[in-house]
């Protein structure tokens with residue numbers, strides 16, 4: 767990162783670490799033993815709780831993936847590659863980084879990616 771101010775990176779880093787801790791706390795809540803109540807007396811309720819459990823696993827998966835993205839961005843900061851688009855190698859717009867610090871791509875590449883989906 768040659769052209770970008772150090773303060774900007776520091777601010778982003780702080781944001782990312784905050785976000786990471788936030789996700790970690792959320793994950794911890796999700797990983798706590800699901801409370802299977804004492805009142806499992808109908809199949810219907812049991813099925814509901816199984817659904818809830820698999821929802822939880824889904825949320826955990828999403829949180830872990832998000833944590834991975836944040837870690838990836840933090841690694842890029844340490845390597846001095848932060849703010850560089852992983853697709854075209856250009857600088858990612860600062861305003862995009864403000865909103866989405868863990869973004870790997872610049873606006874144009876992001877747009878192209880969304881089109882494919």
Ligand SMILES: [Zn+2]
Nearest residue numbers: 851854872875
């Ligand atoms: Zn790009």
